[in-house]
Amino acid sequence: MAKSSVQYVCSECGWSGPKWVGRCPECNQWGTVEEFHEARPSAGTRTAAPGRTSRTQSTIVPQTARAAARPITEVGTESVRRLATGFTEFDRVLGGGVVPGSVTLIAGEPGIGKSTLLLQTAGNIARQVASSGGTVLYISGEESQAQVRLRATRIDAVESNLLLASTTDLATALGLIEQNRPALAIVDSAQTIVSQEVDGISGGSTQVREVASALIDTAKTLDIPVFLVGHVTKDGSIAGPRTLEHLVDVVCQFEGDSETALRMLRAIKNRFGPTDEVGCFDMSGEGIEEVTDPAGLFLSEPGGDAAQPVEGTCVTFTLDGHRSLPIEVQALVTNSVLPTPRRAVNGVDSSRIAMLVAVLYRHGKLNLLANDLYISTIAGGQAKEPACDLAIVAALASAAQRTPIARTTCAIGEISLTGQVRPAPRMEHRLREAARLGFTVAVVPTPRKAIDIPGLKLVEVSTLADALNALGLSRH
Structure with missing residues (x-):
């Protein structure tokens, strides 16, 4: 030893x-x-799974050969063949698929759907590699094999070449990976696997760092991609030492509201692709389904619908990675009977609401300081970007004056303390998405360069007063 x-x-x-x-x-x-x-013993000398013989050091590429230095001009630039996960959204977040030998950490709150997503991914990849005799290995430290089989049956992920193992011993898990040489290995989760070579309790910083280092060493040595599930603490950060995120190649955060079925997968770190991509999924009783066009998720009615407009609503467009998503902001204004008026918000920044109400009073001549204000978004959408300011103010003014805004009109822009309306980043990208969804009028600040989008009329404004006047909400 x-x-x-x-x-x-x-x-x-x-x-x-x-x-x-x-x-x-x-x-x-x-x-x-x-x-x-x-x-820690090397990957070639670790204990094998019970009943199997371990691989010898000679079957693994020597460390001296792997570490040999070569001139950069002699290093090949051929592209690595990625492994498709069966989910277009998942592949885009990863940068085009799973890279061989990479280690991906999937983190998220309990019950958000991490295990379901990875088990369904395991079933998809098992179908792809079945013709070539490949296998997929799913190692669970939280559930028994029978429990995993029940979930796999429910989500239609049962394949003959999908291997299940239930263990919390690190040496056994590494032995299974080395013996089967799967096309993909999934370890659920890093906090439940324990190494006998180091002290510390399961899930402690010492054990998590040891388990991650051993799995990364095995993945790089055998060129096998590994998905590693990570728990999060109550403040939302990944449990274990911070070095865990530095060691792995990709860190993805699986987010969502427990009250809605929408799930978002974000790449926080990605050595093989961009970190500003986001994948949209829908959680159902049959498993995870990808949402390739999430445009209508956060709208009560499509933009091109001729339905009767409702007061207190306005649509804006936010950026989430490379995607432009429409967000409908709803507001309700009532007379307050409390000494301190109520401010209830959902999906928007409460501190920014206080600022916008003050700017609306000073530069829009609309006094809502003594009213109860309720501002919310549809279906758990997030309107915390500064570009949503104009839509929030428009919704408040529409609710206060009981004047609806046309459903084919959207508002995009940031409002400063001086009452000026400032342009938002990637304005043309947002407006093209608005035109695609059937919006015909967009109230926007004066763009830095001319924008011409067929079928969409741009109403350029420079101040809050001009914006309210363009929306028919000016104070008379």
Whole structure:
């Protein structure tokens, strides 16, 4: 066995030192330094799964050969063949598919659908590689094989070449990966796997770092992609040391509201693609379904619908990665009977609402300071971008004056404290999406360059008063 050396590691920033300290000298956090044993056998000498013989060191590429330095001009530039997940949305977030030998960390709140997404992905890939004799390995440290089979049956992910294993021992998990050489390995989750080579409880910083390092070493050595499920703490950050996110190749956050079926997959870190992509999914009883066109998710009625307009509503367009999403803002204004008027918001920034109400009073001549205000979005949409300011103010003014805004009209723009309306980033991209959805009029600030979109009339405004006048909401 390799000689063990003891180090002390900070679970917040990853600082390490030979002695324990109460306060980390790097990030100045108290009580985050823990003991860490840095001994770990190599991938070729780890214990194999029960009943199987382990692979010898000779079957693995020697470390000296892998680490040999070569001139950069001799390094090949051929593209790596990626493995499709069966979900177009998932592939786009990953940058075009799964890269061989990569380690992807999928994090999210409990019950959000991480295991369901990965099990369904495992079933999709198992169907792809079945003709070539390939397999997919799903290792669960949280559920038994029978429990995973029940969920796989429900979501139609049962395949003969999808291998299931239930273990919490790191050596057993690595032995299964080395023996089967699957096309994809999924470990659910990093916080439940325990290494016998180091001290610490399951899910602790020491164990999580050891498990992640061992899986990354095996994935790079055998050129097998690994999906690793990670838990999150109550503040939303990934559990374990911060170095976990630095070690893996891709970090994806699976988000969603427990009250709605919409799920969003975001790439926080991606060595093989962009980090501003977002994938949309819908959670149902039959599993995860991708939403290729989420344009109508956050609207009560499509933009081109001739339905009767309703007071207190206005549509804007936000950017989420490369996508432009329509968001409908709804507002309700009532007389307050409380000493301090109520401000209830959902999907918008409450502190920005206070600022916009003050600007509306000072520069729009509309006094809502003594009214109860209720502002919300549709279906859990987020209108916290500054470009949503104009739509929020328009919805408030429409509700206060009981004057509806046409359903084919949208408003995009940021409002400053001086009452000026400022342009938003990538305005042309937002407006083209508005025209595609059937909107005919867009109230926008004067763009930095001329924009001409067929079928969409641009009403350019420079101040809040001009915007209210263009929407028919000016105070008389």
